[in-house]
Amino acid sequence: MADSTSFCFSFLGLCFSFLLIIQTLHAHIGVYDDYLRERELLAKQNLDKAYHPNPEEVLNHYNHHAARAMARFNSTRRSMKGKNKSDGPCEAPNPIDNCWRCDKDWKESRTKLADCALGFGRGTTGGKDGENYVVTDSSDDILDPKPGTLRYAVIQSRPLWITFKHSMVITPDQELLIMTNDKTIDGRGVRVHVAYGAGITIQFAKNIIIHNIRVHDTFPCDGGSIKDGESHVGIRTRSDGDGISVFGSTNIWLDHLSMFRCGDGLIDVIQASTAITISNCHFTDHNDVMLFGAHDNYDLDEKMQITVALNHFGKGLVQRMPRCRFGFIHVVNNDYTNWLMYAIGGSSHPTIISQGNRYSASSERVNKEVTKRDYAPQSEWKNWDWRSEGDLFTNGAFFVESGSASASKKFGSDKMIPYKPGEKAPLLTKNSGALNCVSGKPC
Template identity: 35%
Template sequence: MGNLHGLHRSHHGETPNATFPPYKAYGEESPALAPPSSSSPSGHHMTMVPYCHVDSSLRSLAGKAEGFGRAAVGGLNGPICRVTSLNDEGPGSLREACKRPEPLWIVFDVSGTIHLASFVSVSSHKTVDGRGHRVKITGKGLRLKECENVIICNLEFEGGVGPDADAIQIKPKSHNIWIDRCSLKNYYDGLIDITRESTDITVSRCHFMNHNKTMLIGADTSHVTDRCIRVTIHHCFFDGTRQRHPRVRFAKVHLFNNYTRHWSIYAVGAGVESQIYSQCNIYEAGEKKTVFKYIIEKAGDKEKPGAGFVRSEGDLLLNGAKSCLSQDGGERHVFSPTQHYAEWTIESPTEKLKNYLKHSTGWQNLPLPPDQLPTTA
């Protein structure tokens, strides 16, 4: 893990679930490589990719997210619940499992497509674990509403229809969320939207494709309470999606080791009061070259409009991509991740990283790891 500026404890008192030991760094250090398009990133670089050990046993995912979602343990303390039906609702369905109030580790005994007529509401303390099968969700998506401790892993989302149809919708007031290794494309609205005071969220190793408004963080200018939102997005592949990688209002967002290519409007949108720390990402332009777009808006409780703030450190710009960073020193207003978490796995933005992200993000053909706890229906 990149240990930037030393070890720090959170200034907000957050610690991972006590079941788990303190964060550990895996792998050996390798010399940092300075990308040609930006200043050399500070800190150390590791030869290992993140999450090398989370597939060793079923519940190894719990508490292992990097970044703001690191405290998410999902259904760690509950039994296994098996989805045995691809029906929208009823016994054995995903909907039935997700609405149960107790902690559950939800796995699938079937592969195929689940056609949803309405959002599936995911209640607190759930892991929706798609390892071991290939499950695609279509029609509507998953809604994380006023919940905590949710992990969603190794699912496909495609073909959402109707207004407000997001693949994964996180609002309002949800926290401690980890979205990992999901493939998402072609929904009517967003693929992952994080709004309305939802915070402490990590999105990792996801593959986004064939979409317009990819990821919104922060609802609109009237929702000034979205100043609490904190999101980490890392090791994701934004594959020809048009815009919003992400588009941010009010929130603090840490982007690292993502690969964004061939956007058709802009790559990252910095709206009102946003703080975006973009670190060691790869931005490969198509016809449109602007990486960071500053979007001027007026917060509901302010008199003057303004855009957000971006700090770009170690980013690699390819095929004529232009950062278009503000020249007014606004990067001084961007938070440092070490104010909130001590370590994260990071490497230089190289061809090797690009190839890894092209082939190792999104749904993966993985066996379901073993678990020692008893199974219940």
């Protein structure tokens, strides 16, 4: 009898665990109806289309643009000799910012930004081909969003370039769900906060840009009925409180965001998401910063390809910058000025190429190692491709490499255009986070 009871409890526990996994795989979807099944099917088709069979070519493309941007910057600095800095040419050594920030007419030509993504998210154009939509109302009605609100904009099926009439704090009552394609959220020229409520979830969507906003102080919300399309209301379970969660989505570009103190991760990218660039962001005051891949047994994430570029990982951070499962992750020209546990971690054999970063360990008595591998003995992880090229290590920081010394080149030509060395990371990231752009002046 005791054995039978023990078996029943074990079986029930197994079933409960399975249900939890299913719920997690469905990303807080309470009722999986025909509309959501269709969205999921389209998302998996987008995964195959967005996956790059030669990721080394993407590294080359980024490094080529970085070299060109620095060449222009050095030329500009020479031309400014003897001039007042404020009267001189615009400075933009950053290869992404160099594409748009020196245009004083940026407000009239906002969609120029859509030509500027680099890395695996290159080609992401957001709402470039759509009309301009102006957010005038910071309120949030999850079942009947009002025209003029951000939630109303992101449920529209047509492409939209979303801007804001004035500075505002948007407090989502439940997850701000982006489940439609071809959207840009552009916060330039004002100060936009998504804070003190739920965060942003991009799910089963394609071609999304989120630019120049502040996301912070988010927390888990109970879920329930939420309108997530023009004619669809979904049932959601409790959310985690992530600042931004990317689930089953492709061609995503997150740029110039300021993020801190969110309920779970600052940015999570999971469940067959790929073709993603996270750039020019400023991260502070958080424990679990970024998670790429939610489960060690979800092998569709083998096609996950993410560029983490030109970000500043600042004060008060603990770990996961990022933590990776599966996939190919290019970590390039970031400035890591603090961590308490580790900077870059992972499991399930991700490929991680670290190029031109500055890793400065905390002055406190904490772990100086940049890297951390989980759930595998050294005999296994020694074959994972984790490589450091051109990185700068200060204050005792060190990176434990593994795998092939030619990992960054094994998918194509071995002629890499030089990325910018780690010494340049502070310069390249000095304007990270949300910018204070003024109309009529370079941003």
